[in-house]
Amino acid sequence: xISFVLQRVAQSALVLLVxxxxxxxxxxxxxxxxxxxxxxxxxxxxxERLRAQLGLxxxxxxxxxxxLEEAVQGNFGVSYRQGRPVSDILLxxxxxxxxxxxVSGFLAIALGIGLGVFTAxxxxxxxxxxxxxxxxxxxSLPTFLIGILLIYLFSVELGWLPSFGRGETVxxxxxxxxxxxxxxxxxxxxxxxxxxxxxxxLIMRLVRSEMLEVLRQDYIRFAxxxxxxxxxxxFRHALKNTLVPVITVTGLQxxxxxxxxxxxxTVFQWPGVGLLFINAIQFVDIxxxxxxxxxxxxxxxGINLIVDLLYFAIDPRLRVDRAGGH
Numbered sequence: 001x002i003s004f005v006l007q008r009v010a011q012s013a014l015v016l017l018v019x020x021x022x023x024x025x026x027x028x029x030x031x032x033x034x035x036x037x038x039x040x041x042x043x044x045x046x047x048e049r050l051r052a053q054l055g056l057x058x059x060x061x062x063x064x065x066x067x068l069e070e071a072v073q074g075n076f077g078v079s080y081r082q083g084r085p086v087s088d089i090l091l092x093x094x095x096x097x098x099x100x101x102x103v104s105g106f107l108a109i110a111l112g113i114g115l116g117v118f119t120a121x122x123x124x125x126x127x128x129x130x131x132x133x134x135x136x137x138x139x140s141l142p143t144f145l146i147g148i149l150l151i152y153l154f155s156v157e158l159g160w161l162p163s164f165g166r167g168e169t170v171x172x173x174x175x176x177x178x179x180x181x182x183x184x185x186x187x188x189x190x191x192x193x194x195x196x197x198x199x200x201x202l203i204m205r206l207v208r209s210e211m212l213e214v215l216r217q218d219y220i221r222f223a224x225x226x227x228x229x230x231x232x233x234x235f236r237h238a239l240k241n242t243l244v245p246v247i248t249v250t251g252l253q254x255x256x257x258x259x260x261x262x263x264x265x266t267v268f269q270w271p272g273v274g275l276l277f278i279n280a281i282q283f284v285d286i287x288x289x290x291x292x293x294x295x296x297x298x299x300x301x302g303i304n305l306i307v308d309l310l311y312f313a314i315d316p317r318l319r320v321d322r323a324g325g326h
Contacts, residue, residue: 008305012305076290080284086287108253112250113204120211131204135204143197144267147194161190167181167186247307255299255303258299276292
């Protein structure tokens, strides 16, 4: 078990180094931040002085090494646009993104597993067919189009929910939350549905497919022959074995929720780190862009590491294979 954990941790660290290198390399081609920071009256001396002050006159290897050295300590430099520490800006924006991702992930997992089980058990029923047909919408339509359609229906036509913003928030220490206000909860509904719909439909279809496969196994037929109730067969035996392969995909989808948040936050003008990244691209704010991509990478790698460990703990076949040297 210890060797398995160390191996996964080493792989995760390598992935983060590669992602950081790729991201830092790409930023060299998005533009020169000096052009946005200095006005048209700038002189060559002003340009050279600011370039040296920001460390942009150093070789690429030196810039990357300094970036990693500071990033490990939680310091991502100063925003070229706002002139403030990037870590402070991320701490201000992170609660909005994390709350949106948490609600979307909960909806995706709860509804995805529940509807997947329902459509598998009632696979020939009317409602199961209706749900499966409707799920094609969540799989086929792009996220931004779903958001626009929801805004048009519930904000423009019906006027029930706000079309942008986070609503009123309450500060608890360094954390700002919209869970404690009515306007904050209303503002969260449409973005959460938009962000979680694709993941929910994908999890639902996967759970349905896996459960149908499990229900065809011999031990399920044997359980029915023994006279066990259908509820016990479906939820005690079939569902337990269905969730083993679903864990991996679900973990990846939780990571995708963080990645897709950038689209949802842009559509709804949600004040999270995704919208911050879009604005940073427009102003070539390299420290903010680098910090955002590293933050997303850490979340992705962390989620995948947790999923690998859970998979190893739940599936006894993996422990047997490693113990046997396979």
